[in-house]
Amino acid sequence: MKEYSLSEQFALISLDGMDAIHDTVAKKVALSGIAMAEVLQKMISNGSMKNSASFGEQLAGEISRVRKMSKKERHKLEKEMAAALKAEEALTEIPNLLGCDMTYYTANVTIREYRSELREYQRIVESIRAEILEPGEVSLETVCLLYLCRETGCMHDIFSVEEQEQIQSRMIEMMASTPLYKVLLETEFHSGIRNAYLGFLRAKTNLFKNPYLEGVNLLFPFLDRKQAIFIDMVIAGTTVEERRKKTIEFLRSNGHVCEEVPMGSERFIKVDNKYYRIFPSTRSCKVPIQGIELLPVYR
CATH class of the missing domain: 1.10.3630 (yeast vps74-n-term truncation variant fold)
Known part of the structure; x- marks a missing residue:
């Protein structure tokens, strides 16, 4: 070694x-x-x-x-x-x-x-x-x-x-x-x-004690190495497990190393060396688009 x-x-x-x-x-x-x-x-x-x-x-x-x-x-x-x-x-x-x-x-x-x-x-x-x-x-x-x-x-x-x-x-x-x-x-x-x-990052880390607050990261993705992203997929009629599986398959097909990691009562997705959580979401374009938000986990 x-x-x-x-x-x-x-x-x-x-x-x-x-x-x-x-x-x-x-x-x-x-x-x-x-x-x-x-x-x-x-x-x-x-x-x-x-x-x-x-x-x-x-x-x-x-x-x-x-x-x-x-x-x-x-x-x-x-x-x-x-x-x-x-x-x-x-x-x-x-x-x-x-x-x-x-x-x-x-x-x-x-x-x-x-x-x-x-x-x-x-x-x-x-x-x-x-x-x-x-x-x-x-x-x-x-x-x-x-x-x-x-x-x-x-x-x-x-x-x-x-x-x-x-x-x-x-x-x-x-x-x-x-x-x-x-x-x-x-x-x-x-x-x-x-x-x-650096002061902004420290403030953002405290903001993300609320695990579902996404606005700062989506507005300023260039200030951090972790990105919040939206992946379009069919949500209606799917289970949490199915969405996780599809997300991991998609990320792996794009060159990333992914796995599910249990942490307490939650299950995070580890993408390369960073941790994320996912939840269903919708983007409003000409028509609503279903998908999932992949949000970074701040320890």
């Missing part, structure tokens, strides 16, 4: 579900995170983190450089990282889930996205979760990954709202006991516009 570097691990988390073609705001944030991961990886290797005072000064300089990355530099970083992970068969390009929406599907619009290899993605995520949510020492690598996830809006992909509150308490404890962690966790590297974007 391959051991991935800090930057590769973070890339597998942050690029999963990301638009593989267009330079979106979400991808700019993810690539800034990957650039910071490479910085932290280098600092760990050369021993720059041993002195918290000098580490803080050096980190500030690197953050300034990352914030000033040009579009050309981001594109180069993306291509190099994607090529390396594709060579390891840890990252692939697949049709974007939004392409399964009736509007895009009937217009033959093709959108591509990255998908991290499911087992590797799960292994990395579960390793982070185990270290931070269970008692015991947390490694420097895991602290760095948590920091990067926090700064790029990936926390809600890995942890529930309740778990994030628990993690916040643990981070405060680590900052109090370890000067190095205090310097790192008190530092921010995202710019103002990306800060606003």
Whole structure:
């Protein structure tokens, strides 16, 4: 089993579900995170983190450089990282889930996205979760990954709202006991516009505590890697099980890995590395069109 570097691990988390073609705001944030991961990886290797005072000064300089990355530099970083992970068969390009929406599907619009290899993605995520949510020492690598996830809006992909509150308490404890962690966790590297974007995602995560509230995601699908989509199908006279089966068959035929996953009293559909719930709906066109809404699940 391959051991991935800090930057590769973070890339597998942050690029999963990301638009593989267009330079979106979400991808700019993810690539800034990957650039910071490479910085932290280098600092760990050369021993720059041993002195918290000098580490803080050096980190500030690197953050300034990352914030000033040009579009050309981001594109180069993306291509190099994607090529390396594709060579390891840890990252692939697949049709974007939004392409399964009736509007895009009937217009033959093709959108591509990255998908991290499911087992590797799960292994990395579960390793982070185990270290931070269970008692015991947390490694420097895991602290760095948590920091990067926090700064790029990936926390809600890995942890529930309740778990994030628990993690916040643990981070405060680590900052109090370890000067190095205090310097790192008190530092921010995202710019103002990306800060606003991350704030929107955090607000949206809280909005989605109501599992059937769909408006924000449908109005602003470009702000997140999860998309709410409408799939047209006959609803009248069908059962929930039949609709789930047809939905999974349709998504699989369009290049996605799908399965039903029981969670408490509900059954979600796991599409690639993200969770969704479905319910019957109707789109109003010239005539009403029956179908199902596939809505993202926010932990």
